[in-house]
Amino acid sequence: MQFDQILQYVLSGLSTGAIYALIGIGFSIIYNATGIINFAQGEFVMLGGLLTLSCLELLKLPLWAAIPCAIAVSTVVGILFERLAIRPLKQPTPINLVIITIGGSILIRGLAMLVWGKDTHAIPPFSGDTPIAIGGATILPQHLWILAITLLIIVINKVYFYHTISGKAMRACSYNRRAAGLVGIDVRRMVLFSFIISSAMGAVAGIIVAPLTMTAYDVGVMLGLKGFCAAIIGGMSSGISTVIGGLILGVLESLGAGLISSGYKDAIAFIILLLILFIRPQGLFGKADSERV
Amino acid sequence: MKKMSVLFSSICLTLLFATASFASGTIKIGALFAVTGPASFLGEPEKKTLEMLVKEANEKGGINGMKLEAVIYDTGGDATKAVQLATKLIKDDKVSVIIGPSTTGESMAVIPVVEKEKVPLISCAAGIKITDPVKHWVFKTPANDHVAAEKILNYMASKKQKSIALLTVTDGFGASGREQIKVLAKQKGFTIVADEVYGPKDTDMTSQLTKIRGIKPDAIICWGTNPGPAVVTKNVKQLGIKTPLYMSHGVASKKYIELAGADSAEGVMLPAGKLAIYDALPKGDVQYKLLKDYDQSYKKAHGTEASTFGGYAYDAFLLATGAIKKVGSTPEQIRNGIEQTSKLVSISGIFTMSPKDHNGLDLSAFEMVKVLKGDWSLLK
Numbered sequence: 001m002q003f004d005q006i007l008q009y010v011l012s013g014l015s016t017g018a019i020y021a022l023i024g025i026g027f028s029i030i031y032n033a034t035g036i037i038n039f040a041q042g043e044f045v046m047l048g049g050l051l052t053l054s055c056l057e058l059l060k061l062p063l064w065a066a067i068p069c070a071i072a073v074s075t076v077v078g079i080l081f082e083r084l085a086i087r088p089l090k091q092p093t094p095i096n097l098v099i100i101t102i103g104g105s106i107l108i109r110g111l112a113m114l115v116w117g118k119d120t121h122a123i124p125p126f127s128g129d130t131p132i133a134i135g136g137a138t139i140l141p142q143h144l145w146i147l148a149i150t151l152l153i154i155v156i157n158k159v160y161f162y163h164t165i166s167g168k169a170m171r172a173c174s175y176n177r178r179a180a181g182l183v184g185i186d187v188r189r190m191v192l193f194s195f196i197i198s199s200a201m202g203a204v205a206g207i208i209v210a211p212l213t214m215t216a217y218d219v220g221v222m223l224g225l226k227g228f229c230a231a232i233i234g235g236m237s238s239g240i241s242t243v244i245g246g247l248i249l250g251v252l253e254s255l256g257a258g259l260i261s262s263g264y265k266d267a268i269a270f271i272i273l274l275l276i277l278f279i280r281p282q283g284l285f286g287k288a289d290s291e292r293v
Numbered sequence: 294m295k296k297m298s299v300l301f302s303s304i305c306l307t308l309l310f311a312t313a314s315f316a317s318g319t320i321k322i323g324a325l326f327a328v329t330g331p332a333s334f335l336g337e338p339e340k341k342t343l344e345m346l347v348k349e350a351n352e353k354g355g356i357n358g359m360k361l362e363a364v365i366y367d368t369g370g371d372a373t374k375a376v377q378l379a380t381k382l383i384k385d386d387k388v389s390v391i392i393g394p395s396t397t398g399e400s401m402a403v404i405p406v407v408e409k410e411k412v413p414l415i416s417c418a419a420g421i422k423i424t425d426p427v428k429h430w431v432f433k434t435p436a437n438d439h440v441a442a443e444k445i446l447n448y449m450a451s452k453k454q455k456s457i458a459l460l461t462v463t464d465g466f467g468a469s470g471r472e473q474i475k476v477l478a479k480q481k482g483f484t485i486v487a488d489e490v491y492g493p494k495d496t497d498m499t500s501q502l503t504k505i506r507g508i509k510p511d512a513i514i515c516w517g518t519n520p521g522p523a524v525v526t527k528n529v530k531q532l533g534i535k536t537p538l539y540m541s542h543g544v545a546s547k548k549y550i551e552l553a554g555a556d557s558a559e560g561v562m563l564p565a566g567k568l569a570i571y572d573a574l575p576k577g578d579v580q581y582k583l584l585k586d587y588d589q590s591y592k593k594a595h596g597t598e599a600s601t602f603g604g605y606a607y608d609a610f611l612l613a614t615g616a617i618k619k620v621g622s623t624p625e626q627i628r629n630g631i632e633q634t635s636k637l638v639s640i641s642g643i644f645t646m647s648p649k650d651h652n653g654l655d656l657s658a659f660e661m662v663k664v665l666k667g668d669w670s671l672l673k
Contacts, residue, residue, distance in 0.1 A: 005503050008532070012499040118334060120520040122552045129554065131531045140531050212527070213496030214520045214552055222494040257500035262489045263463065265500075 004136025009258045010251055011134065015143040017250020018150040021243040022205035023227025025157065026198035028238040031231070032174035033194035036097040040081065040105035042224020044199045046112060047074045048206025049215030053121050063126065071203045077108070078199025082192050105220070112217040125211040146208050153201060154243055161238070166193060229273045235283015245284065248272075318359035320622050322347070322613060323366075323388030325378055325403065326417075326606075327395040330370035335395040338603030339417055340365055342587075343392060345594055346610045356617050368394055372402035379403045383410045390627045392609040393417050395602075397465070404431055413628040415612055417605035420469070424651040432631055434608035434641055436566075436654040438466075439473040441542040444564040444659045445514060446477055448672065454511035454537065458487035460501055460525060462517030470516035470541055486510045491521060499528045506534050518543040523552035530557040537562065542659060545569040545601065555667030562672065564659035566601045568640050570669040573662065579638050587640060604640035611639045612646075 023045055030038040051073050055066035085100050086092075126145050131138040161167040172180040173190045181187050205223075206215065213219070230249050234242030249269055256268040276284065324343055327336035347363045355361060364386045368375040375394045382388045383406070390413045394400050397420030404423070407414040407430050416423050416433040423433045449457075457478060461467035467490070478485055487508050489501040502525070505513060513536050515525045522544045529538055538561050540549070545565035550558045567574060571584035587607060591599035615637055616630020634653060637644040642658030661672040 002507060005507050008503040009500055012497055012503070016497050119548065120523075120552060122523070122554070129527075129530070129556065131533060133533075138532055209496070212524075214523060216520065219494070219496075222492075223496075254497075254500045258504050262491060262501045262504075265495070266492055 002136075005258065006255075007135060008137035009254045011137050011139050011143075013251030013254030014247055015139065015146055015250070016254065017230075017247035018146050018243075019205055019209045019223070019246070020226045020230040020249050021246025022150055022153065022201060023223055024230030024234060024242045024246050025153075025238050026201045026205070027228055027231040028234070028236045028242050029198045029201075030194045031236050032238055033170055034086075034097070034191050035177075036094055036101065037228070038195075038198065039098065039101045039224065039228075040108060041198060041202055041227060042220030042222075043105045043108040043112075044074050044078060044202030044220075045206035045209075045223050045227075046215065046217060046220035047077060047108070048203030049123065049210035049219065050112060050116050050121070050206075050217070051203070052207050052210065053116075053123055053215065056123070063124070067207055070207060071200050074203035074206075075196055075200045078195045078202075079192065081108075081199075082195040086191070086195070087188065105224075109217055109220065116217055118217065120214050120216040122214050123207075123210040126208075140212070142208070142211050146212075149204065149208050150243070153204065154240065157238065160197075166190075170194065226269060229269050232273055233276055233284050235280075235285060237283065237285075241283060241285045248284075318355075319362050320356065320359050320617060321362050321364055321386060321388040322610075323364050323379075323382035323386060323391040324606075325366055325368050325375050325382070325391065325393035325395075325399070327370035327399070328365075328367040330368075332370040332396050334600075335417070335602045335605075336367070336370070338591075338600045339393065339395060339606035340367075341595055342591065342599070342603035342606040343610060345590065346607065349590075350614065356614050357622075359622065361614075364388055368399055370396055370399065372399045375399035376402050376406055379406045380410075383407075383412050388412070389622055389624050390415065390613045392606060392613065397423060400431075400433070404428055407431065412624045413613075413631060415609035415631070417602070417609060427649060427651050430628055432612065432646065432651045432653075434605045434612070434639075434644075434652075436641060436658040437652065438469050438541075439477060440654065440656060441564045441659055442470060442473045442477055444656055444661060445539050445562075446474070446481055446483060447656075448562070448661045449483070449512055449539075450481065452537075455482075456484045456486045456510045456512075458489070458505040458508060458510035458513045458536075459485055460487075460489045460491065460498070460505065460513060460515045462493050462521050463490050464493050464517075466518055466541075466543055467516050474514060474516070491517075491525075493517075493521060495521065496524060497528065498525050499532060502528050502532055502534060506532060506536075510536060512537045512539060514539045514541075516541045516543070519549055520552055523549055526553035526561060527557045539563060542566060542601075545662075547598070550664055550667055555664070558664040559666070561664045562661060565662045565669065566604065566641060566658065567660060568599060568601055568604050570660060570662050570671070573669045573671050574660075579643070580640075583638060584640065601641070608639045608641050608644065611637060612644065 026041045051070035052066050055061045055069045085104050125142045127141045169185045170190045173187055177187055230246035231242050233245030253265050253268055257265040326339045328340050347361045350361050366378040392415050395417050397418040400416040400418045400423050414431050419435040421437045461471040487505050491498050515522050522540050540563040542564050546569050567580050568584050574581050588599045612631050616627045620626040620630035632646050634644050634646040642654040644653035646653040662669040663672050
């Protein structure tokens with residue numbers, strides 16, 4: 001096995017892994033604020049990509065304007081989802097909420113199918129598609145965008161959760177909702193915040209990945225599942241553990257497809273998921289009862 | 294006595310209505326299409342095409358002076374539903390011929406019904422099992438996958454390319470293509486040096502292609518429908534692989550070039566049904582006028598380009614009406630008429646049926662094309 005092949009597998013894996021990580025963090029943020037797994041997370045990834053497409057083609061906006069526009073609209077969808085489907089619930093038990101998010105994801109996907117049709121759509125890359133060679137392996141400029149934006153978002157996340165009042169309040173909710181409420185934190189507002197942040201992050205993930213993978217009304221399903229795997233490996237942390245979880249998943253998938261067999265690529269992801277859930281349900285890096293933010 | 298007269302008059306009435314419906318001369322064409330559900334990309338253009346053709350034919354005064362009536366049911370791609378609806382078409386609607394179903398699974402499920410009820414079926418699905426072995430009442434319009442595969446291998450042979458790396462999608466279409474290519478490659482003396490697969494929703498195939506790059510085959514054949522092949526095309530460009538890349542007829546539409554980007558798709562070769570590339574055909578081609586008319590009237594009616602899939606319904610309609618014109622309009626006559634079809638110029642190709650061949654297409658149904666500057670160009 002040559003070195004440049006291995007290098008290529010690792011690089012491909014890292015760039016796919018970064019996407020999984022971004023989606024995974026979206027899962028974790030909502031989980032930490034509300035205790036539910038938001039299975040509609042993948043749909044925000046889809047909305048990000050498709051809304052960018054509409055902004056580019058229908059509104060004729062340039063790319064730099066289309067992207068914030070798409071993120072804003074996806075965030076509004078996230079807010080509506082929380083307001084209309086999550087908040088009015090009389091008995092917000094986790095199982096009810098989880099089932100609502102599954103229903104919500106089917107609804108959003110169905111509406112997207114009616115609006116954008118069943119076709120796959122392409123979005124132009126941010127800065128050309130001339131491959132960049134790195135010691136025998138090649139990546140595209142878009143991969144660098146993905147890695148850079150993922151890094152940026154992690155830094156922003158860190159600053160928000162540790163250095164702002166509302167970030168600290170959200171962490172307080174994740175430690176103990178009742179206690180947070182008793183010291184005057186509006187827990188419901190924090191839940192809304194968590195939906196805003198994670199829908200915006202999902203949209204960003206969908207936008208930066210669309211030039212490589214293209215986008216369609218049903219891309220959210222598989223990407224959502226892989227993001228969920230990343231979050232599980234990272235022990236549902238909204239910090240660096242989930243990022244590492246995503247990267248590990250991406251690299252293992254890529255190495256597995258290259259060195260073992262491409263037929264088992266998805267199986268690898270789900271075997272890892274099951275192993276983690278069986279052996280280390282607190283995540284690969286978590287202590288048995290760790291902080292989750 | 295009163296009873297007798299009631300009975301008598303009712304018989305008279307029945308006869309009257311029966312003759313009335315006979316005199317108005319309507320031929321009922323049944324159709325089963327997957328208009329909704331996962332196979333709706335097949336069923337929707339098929340339905341629109343059939344409706345358009347029936348309307349056109351009736352405006353021109355029908356077939357042999359008889360009006361046509363299309364009874365179209367949506368199967369949702371579900372084989373059980375297709376069987377129920379086929380029975381309904383035969384028993385309740387009393388159709389003379391059935392067009393469809395859209396998918397191979399549904400067609401296989403419906404075959405026992407039409408064989409038993411003796412109604413001709415013209416399937417719009419590609420699976421080779423439908424007409425091989427030949428069933429008395431069953432025909433199909435799409436060319437078999439192995440015809441497309443053979444077209445690629447013949448072209449490769451002419452370029453002295455001997456070793457093949459396969460990259461196929463893990464769904465029915467990819468699995469069938471993979472099987473057919475392997476069998477044909479063995480017969481024709483090619484060697485398969487890599488046999489890789491990818492999932493229909495996969496977003497990055499660089500791992501598989503890196504492995505293939507290490508093996509250095511003479512050519513790569515990718516078998517799938519969008520968007521997978523477009524991703525493969527981009528990845529090939531990214532990895533700087535110079536090996537010739539062949540695609541299947543599953544991506545023979547402008548959509549593929551658009552998705553992959555004209556730059557990445559440059560030089561990709563594939564067998565295409567003639568509808569997708571009719572602009573590039575020589576003007577003398579016998580199918581040219583028909584293809585152009587179909588594409589333009591479809592565009593006028595529905596605002597989108599005509600697709601190969603709608604073409605399958607077009608073929609079925611021409612086969613059925615051709616048989617009615619030549620032989621007659623009972624199910625038995627239509628069946629015989631279709632089997633006698635010879636050199637019928639249609640969308641998918643030129644059909645010549647026989648008791649041994651209920652598909653009727655050969656290698657001429659496809660043309661090898663190459664992507665040049667974002668458009669198709671014919672390969673000689």
